[in-house]
Amino acid sequence: MSFQKVLAIIVVSLRLVTLGNAERHLRLEEVQEDSYPFITEILAPDAVEMAVSEAARLVAVTHKGKNAGQISIFSLDKTGGLTGTEPISLVLPKRGELAKHANYALGVTFHPSLPLLYVWQDVTLPGDADAGTFEHLLIFRIADGKAELVQACGKGSDYSVGHKVGYIAVDRKATRLFFPNLQRKSNDKQLNGIGYFKLGWDGLVLAVAGTAADDFVAQRETEYPVFIAPDKTGGFVPVADDVIIFAGAAGPVSWDLVEARQRFAMYSIYPVARKNRRIAAHPTLPVVYMSFTLCEEANCVHPIYVIRLKHAEGFLTSNFQFTSVYGPLAPPVVLGRRQMVAYGGKGQVHFISIDKKGDFLPEIRRAKVGKTEITALSYSEEFDKLYVAVEKDE
Amino acid sequence: MKQHRLILILVFTLLASSVLSGRTFELTDENCVRIAVIASDAPRLSWAGLHGRSGYTTNVLALYNTDSRKTAFLIAFPLDHIPDDKRITSATLSMYCVLWGQDKPRVEVRRIIGDWGDGVCHLYRRTHPEKVKWTKPGATGIGTDRARRATGLVQLSEELGEFSLNVTEDVELWYWRGVPNNGWIVTLETKGEARFYSPTHEPGTWKLDVTYEPR
Numbered sequence: 322m323s324f325q326k327v328l329a330i331i332v333v334s335l336r337l338v339t340l341g342n343a344e345r346h347l348r349l350e351e352v353q354e355d356s357y358p359f360i361t362e363i364l365a366p367d368a369v370e371m372a373v374s375e376a377a378r379l380v381a382v383t384h385k386g387k388n389a390g391q392i393s394i395f396s397l398d399k400t401g402g403l404t405g406t407e408p409i410s411l412v413l414p415k416r417g418e419l420a421k422h423a424n425y426a427l428g429v430t431f432h433p434s435l436p437l438l439y440v441w442q443d444v445t446l447p448g449d450a451d452a453g454t455f456e457h458l459l460i461f462r463i464a465d466g467k468a469e470l471v472q473a474c475g476k477g478s479d480y481s482v483g484h485k486v487g488y489i490a491v492d493r494k495a496t497r498l499f500f501p502n503l504q505r506k507s508n509d510k511q512l513n514g515i516g517y518f519k520l521g522w523d524g525l526v527l528a529v530a531g532t533a534a535d536d537f538v539a540q541r542e543t544e545y546p547v548f549i550a551p552d553k554t555g556g557f558v559p560v561a562d563d564v565i566i567f568a569g570a571a572g573p574v575s576w577d578l579v580e581a582r583q584r585f586a587m588y589s590i591y592p593v594a595r596k597n598r599r600i601a602a603h604p605t606l607p608v609v610y611m612s613f614t615l616c617e618e619a620n621c622v623h624p625i626y627v628i629r630l631k632h633a634e635g636f637l638t639s640n641f642q643f644t645s646v647y648g649p650l651a652p653p654v655v656l657g658r659r660q661m662v663a664y665g666g667k668g669q670v671h672f673i674s675i676d677k678k679g680d681f682l683p684e685i686r687r688a689k690v691g692k693t694e695i696t697a698l699s700y701s702e703e704f705d706k707l708y709v710a711v712e713k714d715e
Numbered sequence: 716m717k718q719h720r721l722i723l724i725l726v727f728t729l730l731a732s733s734v735l736s737g738r739t740f741e742l743t744d745e746n747c748v749r750i751a752v753i754a755s756d757a758p759r760l761s762w763a764g765l766h767g768r769s770g771y772t773t774n775v776l777a778l779y780n781t782d783s784r785k786t787a788f789l790i791a792f793p794l795d796h797i798p799d800d801k802r803i804t805s806a807t808l809s810m811y812c813v814l815w816g817q818d819k820p821r822v823e824v825r826r827i828i829g830d831w832g833d834g835v836c837h838l839y840r841r842t843h844p845e846k847v848k849w850t851k852p853g854a855t856g857i858g859t860d861r862a863r864r865a866t867g868l869v870q871l872s873e874e875l876g877e878f879s880l881n882v883t884e885d886v887e888l889w890y891w892r893g894v895p896n897n898g899w900i901v902t903l904e905t906k907g908e909a910r911f912y913s914p915t916h917e918p919g920t921w922k923l924d925v926t927y928e929p930r
Contacts, residue, residue, distance in 0.1 A: 571772075571774065571916075572773075572915070574770075575760075577759070580758070580759065582756050582757055582758075583756075583757035583758065583759060583760050583763070583770070583771070584769075584770055585769050585770030585771070586757070586760050586762060586763065586770055586771040586772075587770065587771065587772040587773065587774075588762055588773050588915060589764075589772050589773045589774035589913070589915055589916045590915050590916065591915070591916050591917065591918065607833075607843060631833055631843075633761065633833050633834025633841075633842040633843045634759075634834065634842060634843075636759050636760055636761055636834065636836065636842075637761060637762055638751065638761035638762070638833050638834050638835065638843075639748055639749065639750065639751075639761070639832075639833055640744075640745075640747055640748050640749075640750050640914070640915075641915065
């Protein structure tokens with residue numbers, strides 16, 4: 322045996338008996354997988370975001386670029402497969418005084434049981450234009466291959482415009498719709514907020530709650546701009562009836578909608594001030610996943626950090642676990658039945674394995690999908706299908 | 716060749732001595748799963764770290780003992796690293812203080828008696844998978860939630876930085892006498908406020924150093 326080998330054995334032996342700190346950063350190891358039969362590719366050029374409705378058997382995809390003003394809505398059969406019929410091409414209506422300016426969809430989500438699609442839209446305006454009449458929330462009823470606008474609200478000076486990112490979410494009981502991009506001036510200082518609309522039994526925004534003044538009643542105490550940075554926060558996960566978790570500046574934030582004393586609690590994680598903060602909840606376990614990137618570009622050379630954090634009825638609890646993966650900028654998607662957390666990447670989808678408790682396992686799989694950056698993807702627990710928007714039929 | 720042999724002998728000697736004569740290892744907050752900050756004015760939060768204008772953040776671990784707010788830090792280091800049949804010769808708990816209020820407060824450390832876990836907060840010692848209350852809110856039940864006798868007191872002094880406490884007796888109790896290791900509750904014994912590095916934001920600053928030797 323050579324001296325080097327003997328020395329290597331000694332070093333390993335020493336390592337084994339040395340009780341130091343556990344490795345906090347979980348390193349992922351590549352696992353090869355031949356096929357991913359649960360992936361359903363959807364042809365949707367310039368896709369940005371996606372929502373799926375199991376109840377209405379629909380998938381909605383938003384677009385950027387020349388298609389930014391429209392949403393594509395695909396029909397699913399009873400197994401969750403694409404029906405193959407032509408998608409509905411929903412062109413966002415141009416209404417009111419700002420009709421000549423370009424409007425575009427920021428966030429989409431479905432009602433959990435009704436065939437309603439909620440769209441949070443924004444508008445590009447010249448600096449001196451008044452956005453006060455622009456309606457940010459549009460609600461469409463999808464039936465018989467058509468999308469009918471049934472409500473438009475959320476207008477006034479309390480809403481900021483011209484954003485790149487804006488997620489919306491409906492809570493489990495479909496009583497609230499959470500939205501981003503509120504603003505208020507206080508002592509000439511710009512304060513950013515989030516809010517919610519109360520929804521009625523029919524899924525529409527209750528009239529009183531639909532006024533701009535009432536939006537702020539719900540979140541007046543969010544006047545802390547560190548919590549909510551426009552274009553950087555990444556969504557809401559309504560994990561409990563009265564407590565939701567949203568992506569804050571330095572980690573997830575729990576928002577208690579009832580108990581004012583503990584209304585906001587931010588779990589601040591080092592390293593801070595990351596961009597592209599995105600969050601997702603496990604569909605059945607009390608676990609959330611949040612990712613942070615160092616840069617906003619798709620070709621970012623730095624890894625994104627992904628943390629796993631438990632919650633108890635919406636309140637963040639225990640210590641966190643973290644790992645990292647290169648490339649993706651899209652929000653995490655949790656495949657509960659498959660025990661995976663998925664991220665879109667360039668021409669591929671990354672799958673980080675999780676165990677039965679939702680903890681990360683040191684495994685990563687990569688499925689080749691299309692050739693461009695995958696940002697729009699969504700999973701159906703009921704159908705066990707991961708829908709992925711791709712540029713071309715490949 | 717002679718040189719190689721000498722190096723090997725030296726390494727083997729070091730290895731053998733460390734195994735035979737006992738060892739010291741360090742655990743930090745990064746090794747802990749059970750860890751929390753509970754506060755009387757945030758009855759359901761597991762992480763009521765620093766109270767600000769809009770709520771709580773964990774970028775600083777702030778302990779308060781005021782009329783309106785009483786805070787406690789809970790931490791349980793896993794001791795399953797220690798091999799069987801050893802004798803604990805010393806154990807030291809360290810923390811890093813970054814600020815205190817007008818009066819230099821005294822930090823009290825006690826063993827926690829009740830089993831606690833996910834969802835721990837001022838009202839409950841766990842809320843998942845089911846809710847279990849502390850015998851008194853804030854784990855203040857003496858002899859039921861926390862030990863009758865304090866493990867020790869740390870008087871914060873003029874100089875900020877790391878403070879340590881001898882916790883050998885507690886670690887020995889958990890390791891050798893089979894008492895369940897539910898960690899410690901850290902509070903301010905005197906009125907005031909003190910701030911420490913936070914385990915989520917500045918991890919690795921709450922430390923437990925343990926030395927053991929063959930029994």
